[in-house]
Amino acid sequence: xDNTTALMLLATMIAVGLGVAIFMIVQxxxxxxxxxxxxxxxxxxxxxxxxxxxxxxxxxxxxxxNVADTLKEIEDRNKPKTKVPLRAKLQQxxxxxxxxxxxxxxxxxxxxxxxxxxxxxxxxxxLLLLTGFVxxxxxxxxxxxxxxxxxxxxxLDEFANAVDVIVRGVKSGLxxxxxxxxxxxxxxxxxxxxxxxxxxxxxxxxxxSEALDRLMIRMPLPEVRFFGVVxxxxxxxxxxLSEALANLSGVLRExxxxxxxxxxxxAEAKASAAVLSCLPFAVTSIVYISAPTYIAYLWNTQVxxxxxxxxxxxxxxxxxxMKKMIAFKY
Numbered sequence: 001x002d003n004t005t006a007l008m009l010l011a012t013m014i015a016v017g018l019g020v021a022i023f024m025i026v027q028x029x030x031x032x033x034x035x036x037x038x039x040x041x042x043x044x045x046x047x048x049x050x051x052x053x054x055x056x057x058x059x060x061x062x063x064x065x066n067v068a069d070t071l072k073e074i075e076d077r078n079k080p081k082t083k084v085p086l087r088a089k090l091q092q093x094x095x096x097x098x099x100x101x102x103x104x105x106x107x108x109x110x111x112x113x114x115x116x117x118x119x120x121x122x123x124x125x126x127l128l129l130l131t132g133f134v135x136x137x138x139x140x141x142x143x144x145x146x147x148x149x150x151x152x153x154x155x156l157d158e159f160a161n162a163v164d165v166i167v168r169g170v171k172s173g174l175x176x177x178x179x180x181x182x183x184x185x186x187x188x189x190x191x192x193x194x195x196x197x198x199x200x201x202x203x204x205x206x207x208x209s210e211a212l213d214r215l216m217i218r219m220p221l222p223e224v225r226f227f228g229v230v231x232x233x234x235x236x237x238x239x240x241l242s243e244a245l246a247n248l249s250g251v252l253r254e255x256x257x258x259x260x261x262x263x264x265x266x267a268e269a270k271a272s273a274a275v276l277s278c279l280p281f282a283v284t285s286i287v288y289i290s291a292p293t294y295i296a297y298l299w300n301t302q303v304x305x306x307x308x309x310x311x312x313x314x315x316x317x318x319x320x321x322m323k324k325m326i327a328f329k330y
Contacts, residue, residue, distance in 0.1 A: 091218050093147040110136025158191040160252035170242040273322040
């Protein structure tokens with residue numbers, strides 16, 4: 001091997017050694033720089049995630065606070081009163097009459113029952129006073145309560161279909177006010193009338209929340225209250241209105257099914273209660289037809305009248321007890 005080759009080999013070995021030495025000297029600094037960059041990246045990502053989580057948490061808390069404030073405000077506005085005014089009762093029954101007209105009708109009813117009692121039963125002052133009191137204050141308000149209950153039941157029968165119309169309309173992109181107008185045009189009464197009233201109030205400048213509050217007064221039902229709360233929250237704080245109303249519609253339909261099952265299961269008990277309630281009147285009528293002078297002592301003498309009053313009170317207590325026994329909550 002000549003000198004040139006030996007020199008080239010020596011130079012190569014020296015260059016490789018220098019390269020290895022330089023790499024060994026520089027490599028810790030390069031590794032440290034890479035490690036610092038990686039650590040800085042991890043710290044930045046963690047900080048970004050924490051900031052994003054913090055913003056998301058604050059947004060969720062603010063939304064919850066807004067929803068809670070809205071619920072409290074709605075609850076305060078619609079807090080049930082101890083006594084419902086007569087005007088509100090007439091609105092709930094759907095009667096377009098004034099309070100004075102109702103009072104006049106009540107007085108006429110009481111006077112009519114007094115005259116009927118004088119003609120058919122007796123002219124006893126205590127009995128006539130009791131009959132007039134029942135006819136003027138009891139019977140009209142009982143009839144008014146029955147009208148309110150019937151109208152509320154008719155409203156609930158159609159309310160689920162109305163909620164479904166809103167759900168389908170919102171999912172298809174229609175505004176909520178247009179969905180309410182469709183219900184007012186195409187649904188059955190009394191749902192159509194109530195939603196037309198809402199649309200008319202919104203049209204003259206009343207906010208939708210206030211219109212729904214007035215609906216809760218005219219229809220004091222838990223389903224209507226839930227509907228008003230959901231729509232008010234969706235208007236103020238946002239949320240999935242169609243999903244919440246779809247759940248409400250499902251609950252209404254399930255309650256309707258349960259109501260049918262309860263009626264079927266309690267039909268026998270109701271029939272027995274009706275027979276027991278009508279039996280005294282039927283026996284009295286049969287005895288009066290067969291022997292009128294025998295049973296006339298009940299209303300011709302003070303003892304008989306006292307016994308009739310006691311029998312009526314006991315009969316009323318028995319009817320109330322039977323009604324309580326067959327009144328199932330669902």
